[in-house]
Amino acid sequence: MFYDFKKIENKWQRKWQKERAFRARINPAKKKYYLLEMFPYPSGKIHMGHVRNYTIADVASRFKIQEGYNVLHPMGFDAFGQPAENAAIKNRTKPDAWTHKCIRDMEDELKKMGFSYDWEREISTCDSDYYKWNQWIFLKMYEKGLAYKKASSVNWCPNCATTLANEEVIDGGCWRCHAKVEQKDLEQWYLKITDYKERLLEDLKQLPDWPERVLSMQTNWIGKSQGVEIYFRLKGLNKIIPVFTTRQDTIFGATYIVLAPEHPLVQELIKGKPQEKEALEFIAKVAKESKVVRASSDVKKEGVFTGSFAVNPVNNEEVPVWIADYVLMEYGTGAIMAVPTHDQRDFLFDKEYALPMRVVIQQPGANNLNPELMPEAYEGDGTQVNSAEFNGLPNQEAKIKIAAWMEKKGIGKIQTHWRLRDWLISRQRYWGTPIPVIYCPKCGVLPVSYKDLPVKLPKDAPFTGEGGSPLGKIKKFVELRCPQCKSPARRETDTMATFFDSSWYFLRFCSPEFSQGPFEEKETGYWMPVDQYIGGIEHAILHLLYARFFTKFFKDLGMISFDEPFKRLLTQGMVLKDGEVMSKSRGNIVDPDAMIKKYGADSLRLFILFAAPPETELEWDDRGLEGAYKFLNRVWRIQDNLKEKADSSLTRVLHKTIKKVSADFREFKFNTAIASMMELTNAIYQSAADKEVFSKLVIMLSPIAPHFCEELWRILGNKKSILKAGWPQADPDLLVEENITMVIQVNGKVRSKIDVPANIPEDKLKELVLADGKLAPWLQNKPLKKIIIVPQKLVNIVV
């Protein structure tokens, strides 16, 4: 007999919706729990990654409800973005209509999984009720000087005809379409996230419940490094070139310096030199290369001599000045001191052009380093040599002393450098939030006034697939009168990067219909911060960093009182098929909808939680899913064979299971929680359950297989929803064993086992153990050294 999952799932999904079972409202009498998954892009279909992410969250949500928390569990759509425009070009649909159709389809699929969302809070970032507040936030940032416009060389995707943030360039290609990224000069809007770099770094300490990996990725991305800016005087010119280094201990080994080709002093340095022509050609060549190509490690390091010399301030040595592609203007001062013996990049460049080298850090223990014979740079620690008064010092100690000494002598300055850049938010696209700015030829850049928000995205736009923003082609949108002087003016036609939308949506969920501001402080005061955030590791850097930045900004505006938006973070692993990530291009997709049709949502949920712990990769297995289905049927059949009173041994197993499952749920260890419920089920098959035991199993299983358990719960005669059943408590008296099995080891190897009363005194236990005949062959004629007793577990005899 199989249970009718189609009927049951449909029935309960409709009932939960009708009864608003997951409606969340402020209730000061109850402890709140805000559970959030990274909201999806509405592609129209959910994939297994979504199923996994949302199932993990849903179990946590339902478990917390049963534990008595007031749970907020919302869902919405990150609805702006490129695919809608691409679909518009391809299928002649409108992005708006296409997106809303996709949203409806995805809602249906999510509902079929039985997720416990408060659908009344659903938000969609492409609705003007939402993006109005993007514009509001932008204006606030503009007021505070955090949004600014800058002409700069940007990454340009020729395929998408749009700019990309550095963070969106992957291996020299566009993060979406993988086309080769070029360089282009454009006026762009930036957000000054660098103003928050110290706090973004420092406050990571407030997040002990984030995965170590993510914390380390964020730290590296912010990239604080302590070093010294050293001043090299240019020979023959009354100018100095500052260089930044974190290895000031190697300054005595700096045998040349290298400038980025774009460095402002380069033109002056090469002027009239024999190398001038060659240098100019080189600069022109590098200018054409994208930063990304220059940054790839397999490209040979190239450079030219400028014909000029600089003076190393620590020993007054004259060193040649070179320019090279591997030095970037964007980092540090755009100039480096080259120490080929102790920096591998300098070493490779040195070998290419046969420049001088000198060892200044001697490797401990090994033979003296010889610059001619070194196969590579020595970048490790050691003792200072050829370093004047610092000779003999360990280099880590010299680092501190040299920095202080340089500051004292005025030849350098201790400095901190950061890797984090400002965030480029302009996109030359249609399907995004219009940046609320007006350009007047007389009055200049004018922010749109708050009362005129939202600047609505026009519904009709020409989609030709050709480059440039479609918005720029809509006269009605672009042309207007300047609000100050009434002369003809233009609107900004750039839209915001969608990362902007997702940087504060977790706040909007607290009061999705609030019309006086982006969020209502009474609501965020109760619900925020998010207690548990769940999503993919691919958002470990950008999204989480931006969301943290926005949170700090709102705090500075006095709108919220906390520093960090997400208390705990869980990054779920990918879903694999045959050892590879599921993807359309690989053609190894398993469609969740087809699986729901075949086995039901409850079986799918059960399988996906049982197959692996949440953080690790999950190998898809059709047979595993079938196994989950069979297990549910096995539980279903228990109802046919209940007895009046369960055996006391079964009751003990039940209470052990309650303890284990409760602990595992709290730590998101769903795979082992399910395993122990399977063990309980096996025990029930050995010795029939009573209603009490069975009911408790059903409650424990209900967060995982909610429709199935709700149905069984009613079959067992309960009138109210299983969500109101409360979580079972383990009876401590039933957890205590009267007799336990002790493992007996001799020299660490298991040789015997004995059953003893749990409360046996140690000397009595020793006596029993030594009398154990099985041990005789191992103890014979050997002097007893000691006996180690681990209470309730084992005895180890050392001979």
Added chain:
RNA sequence: GGGCAAGUGGUGGAAUGGCAUACACGACAGACUUAAAAUCUGUUGGCCGCAAGGUCGUGAGGGUCCGACUCCCUCCUUGCCCACCA
């Protein structure tokens, strides 16, 4: 090149200093059946042994410990993230 994970039966995985392989999948066998499916019940790391039992065994090698899948060191492999960052 750097950082972080991970490496356990035929497979997914369990055990985070104390009985290695829980739980499940698969396989094999039995019961039920005219038969199959479903279901129920067993067996299932390698080697030696009729058996009792012994012995080897958690990527490789070493170390700490009464005792190591677990901690430390070296190496190998795989995955993810980052990368001319000076």
